[in-house]
Amino acid sequence: MTLTTTSGSRAALVAAAVAITAGAVVLAPAAADAATTLGASAAQSGRYFGTAVSAGKLSDSTYVNILNREFDMVTAENEMKMDATEPNPGQFSYGNADRIVNHAVARGMRVRGHALAWHQQQPGWMQSMEGSALRQAMLNHVTQVATHYRGKIYAWDVVNEAFADGSSGARRDSNLQRTGNDWIEAAFRAARAADPGAKLCYNDYNTDDWSHAKTQAVYRMVQDFKARGVPIDCVGLQSHFNAASPVPGNYQTTLQNFADLGVDVQITELDIEGSGSAQADAFGRVTRACLAVTRCTGITVWGIRDTDSWRASGTPLLFDGSGNKKAAYTSVLDALNGGGTTPPDESDGCTVAASVNAWNTGFVATVRVTAGSAAINAWTVTFALPTGTTVTGTWNAERSGDSGTVQWKNTTYNGNVAAGQSVEFGFQGTGSSAGLSPTCVSS
Numbered sequence: 001m002t003l004t005t006t007s008g009s010r011a012a013l014v015a016a017a018v019a020i021t022a023g024a025v026v027l028a029p030a031a032a033d034a035a036t037t038l039g040a041s042a043a044q045s046g047r048y049f050g051t052a053v054s055a056g057k058l059s060d061s062t063y064v065n066i067l068n069r070e071f072d073m074v075t076a077e078n079e080m081k082m083d084a085t086e087p088n089p090g091q092f093s094y095g096n097a098d099r100i101v102n103h104a105v106a107r108g109m110r111v112r113g114h115a116l117a118w119h120q121q122q123p124g125w126m127q128s129m130e131g132s133a134l135r136q137a138m139l140n141h142v143t144q145v146a147t148h149y150r151g152k153i154y155a156w157d158v159v160n161e162a163f164a165d166g167s168s169g170a171r172r173d174s175n176l177q178r179t180g181n182d183w184i185e186a187a188f189r190a191a192r193a194a195d196p197g198a199k200l201c202y203n204d205y206n207t208d209d210w211s212h213a214k215t216q217a218v219y220r221m222v223q224d225f226k227a228r229g230v231p232i233d234c235v236g237l238q239s240h241f242n243a244a245s246p247v248p249g250n251y252q253t254t255l256q257n258f259a260d261l262g263v264d265v266q267i268t269e270l271d272i273e274g275s276g277s278a279q280a281d282a283f284g285r286v287t288r289a290c291l292a293v294t295r296c297t298g299i300t301v302w303g304i305r306d307t308d309s310w311r312a313s314g315t316p317l318l319f320d321g322s323g324n325k326k327a328a329y330t331s332v333l334d335a336l337n338g339g340g341t342t343p344p345d346e347s348d349g350c351t352v353a354a355s356v357n358a359w360n361t362g363f364v365a366t367v368r369v370t371a372g373s374a375a376i377n378a379w380t381v382t383f384a385l386p387t388g389t390t391v392t393g394t395w396n397a398e399r400s401g402d403s404g405t406v407q408w409k410n411t412t413y414n415g416n417v418a419a420g421q422s423v424e425f426g427f428q429g430t431g432s433s434a435g436l437s438p439t440c441v442s443s
Contacts, residue, residue, distance in 0.1 A: 040072075042072070045341070049298065049332075051067065054078070057308065073154065085145050116141070120161070134175055146195040157202075170217070184202070200234070208248055210253045211250065237267055241272040283318070306320055364429075390430050
């Protein structure tokens with residue numbers, strides 16, 4: 001994604017470069033070619049397999065050996081949360097989080113940032129705030145932390161656990177919610193401005209069963225965000241399971257329905273209490289469900305060994321306390337080596353990048369469409385414009401609509417684009433250019 005601004009105005013275009021291609025079926029590798037670690041086996045279908053990491057355990061050799069061998073994505077357990085990164089107002093502390101990020105980056109692992117805004121694990125000074133002061137403090141926190149890690153984070157859990165449990169489908173009553181119902185949207189827009197290259201996720205628990213009111217409420221929020229151009233790229237399902245809350249029969253349906261909104265789906269905090277074949281079967285079911293959904297891009301387990309888990313007594317992970325592989329590990333590895341659909345490949349199709357020249361009442365956007373590893377014959381770019389924004393003119397493209405969701409298609413002279421080459425078009429508009437997130441489809 002490329003973004004430049006040429007205005008002193010605070011309005012800025014945040015353009016997400018998104019390539020869309022059809023998912024392809026990946027055949028199961030021959031036994032001799034099957035990968036032997038979780039990360040490598042997930043990579044065969046274009047996915048990742050990650051784990052939550054504690055900075056305090058990076059001196060444990062058994063822990064680190066498993067981490068380095070098995071996983072290709074890392075999430076900080078607590079070190080990036082609000083109380084850890086801003087213990088005092090405006091005073092930021094990144095030491096332990098940096099340690100985790102540096103360990104991952106040095107070994108070619110990617111990082112999920114967790115979490116920018118949450119009603120829990122707030123520092124004491126923030127817990128006592130309310131209203132506009134709290135709203136501003138939250139947005140400043142999002143901006144400062146995302147800016148500190150700009151370019152190093154694969155995906156941010158921008159907002160965590162904002163919906164209530166139970167049958168109401170309501171937002172959770174928290175100090176952040178009481179700052180106004182648009183606080184989640186505001187956090188996502190701030191995160192996009194601070195770290196435009198990262199995927200922005202909403203993350204929650206008890207959203208695994210498609211029939212549950214909480215799942216439906218999150219779905220409606222994501223659907224609304226996509227319709228209005230609020231920058232959201234992914235939904236995280238924590239997926240904490242046990243005998244009282246087993247893997248639901250419609251789990252894959254839930255993943256697919258979120259993916260059909262045009263967002264990636266990530267299993268972000270997986271653990272399954274139990275042992276033996278029952279636990280192994282459950283882990284296998286979750287893994288196969290992800291592999292069956294093209295936009296399910298990866299799985300993260302919440303810890304490495306059972307003894308590292310936040311619910312260690314339930315032995316919910318893939319390695320026992322001594323670091324030995326459990327039956328659940330073998331079940332996951334076998335499922336990953338069985339293949340699945342491949343997530344969209346950003347090297348093919350087309351990508352889109354935009355730059356904007358904005359002023360108080362309007363803007364001019366220049367949009368560049370780039371072909372991937374193969375030539376394209378036609379392209380369509382879609383923008384979801386903010387409410388109140390209207391397109392008043394277009395050049396080098398054919399436009400459909402002037403507000404809301406607007407599409408631009410190639411003209412007769414600029415649809416054919418050679419592999420790796422680009423064409424440009426532009427448009428002028430009135431209103432805000434903030435939060436635009438274009439997509440590109442080619443043929």
